[in-house]
Amino acid sequence: MKTEKRIKTSDIALVALAAALIAICSWIQIPMSVPFTMQTFAVFAVAGLLGFKRGSAAVAVYILLGAVGVPVFSGFRGGPDVLLGQTGGYIVGFLFSAMITGFAADRFGRSAVVLAASMLAGLAACYTFGTLWFMYVYTRNTGSIGFASVLMTCVVPFIIPDIVKTALAVFVVKRAGKIIH
Numbered sequence: 001m002k003t004e005k006r007i008k009t010s011d012i013a014l015v016a017l018a019a020a021l022i023a024i025c026s027w028i029q030i031p032m033s034v035p036f037t038m039q040t041f042a043v044f045a046v047a048g049l050l051g052f053k054r055g056s057a058a059v060a061v062y063i064l065l066g067a068v069g070v071p072v073f074s075g076f077r078g079g080p081d082v083l084l085g086q087t088g089g090y091i092v093g094f095l096f097s098a099m100i101t102g103f104a105a106d107r108f109g110r111s112a113v114v115l116a117a118s119m120l121a122g123l124a125a126c127y128t129f130g131t132l133w134f135m136y137v138y139t140r141n142t143g144s145i146g147f148a149s150v151l152m153t154c155v156v157p158f159i160i161p162d163i164v165k166t167a168l169a170v171f172v173v174k175r176a177g178k179i180i181h
Contacts, residue, residue, distance in 0.1 A: 011054055014050060014054055014058075014180075015050070015054050015057045015058045015061060016058075016061070018046040018049075018050060018054070018055070018058035019058045019059075019061040019062040019065065019072075021045075021046060022039060022042040022043060022046060022059065022072075022094075023062060023065070024042075025037065025038035025039055025041060025042035026039040026042070026072060026073055026074045027074065027075075027076060029074065029075075030161070036158065036161045037074045038165065039074065039094065040094075040097075040123070040162050040165045040166070040169075041165035041166075041168055041169050041172075043059055043094045043097050043098055043101075043122075044097065044101055044119045044122065044165070044166060044169035044170075044173075045169040045173055045176075046058050046059065046098065047059070047097065047098040047099075047100075047101035047102040047105065047122070048101055048102070048105050048110065048115050048119070048169060048170070048172075048173035048177070049172075049173050049176060049177055049180050050102065050180075051102045051105055051106040052099060052102035052103045052105075052106050053102070054102075055098045055099075055101065055105075056095065056098045056099050056102055058098070059094050059095050059097075059098040060095060062094075063083070063092065063094070065078070066078045066079070066082060066083065066091070067079070067080055067083055073091060084137070086133075086134050086137045086138055086141075087130070087134065087154070088133060088137075089129050089130040089131070089132065089134055089137075090126060090127075090130030090133075090134075090154075091130075092129060092130075092133070093125060093126030093128075093129040093130045093133075094126060096122065096125040096126055096129055097119070097122030097123060097125060097126045098122070099122075100118055100121050100122040100125055101115070101118045101119050101121075101122045103118075104117070104118030104121075105118065105173075110173060110174070110177055112170055112174060115169075115170045115173055115174070116166065116167070116170050119166045119169060119170065120163075123162055123166065127154075127155050130154065131147075131150050131151065131154055131155060134150055134154055135147065135150050138150070
């Protein structure tokens with residue numbers, strides 16, 4: 001006997017709201033020598049709250065909206081040129097972050113330790129994919145660049161702010177999770 005799974009209206013609404021939250025957080029910039037956005041926070045909060053399926057779906061919707069030209073990325077940008085550009089790998093890397101965080105939340109629970117560890121693992125996956133993508137695109141368009149140079153430009157300035165955003169996401173998931181779950 002085959003059972004049919006139906007998508008609930010509430011799941012669709014949560015995914016849509018979560019994708020909107022990620023977009024809004026991508027527009028919030030904290031001015032520093034290198035401006036920081038709140039995208040990472042939103043991706044982790046969404047994945048921690050909604051879990052693997054809905055959290056990953058929300059990030060995928062966010063990326064697809066940006067891919068078709070809706071200005072959901074930082075700086076109110078959108079379009080395939082953003083995703084195919086030097087920093088597009090970090091945007092795609094958000095999907096890996098959401099998958100890792102959501103999987104861990106579903107499988108191991110939403111304790112602060114599980115959330116923090118999974119978010120940091122997701123951040124490492126995002127950094128890895130984004131950095132490799134940056135090197136590929138930069139080398140193809142401009143010329144060779146060293147791995148250390150890319151790390152110093154694309155990763156190192158973001159480590160401390162991303163850790164702070166991760167801690168904030170853990171806090172939000174722990175507080176808001178009581179309402180959603």
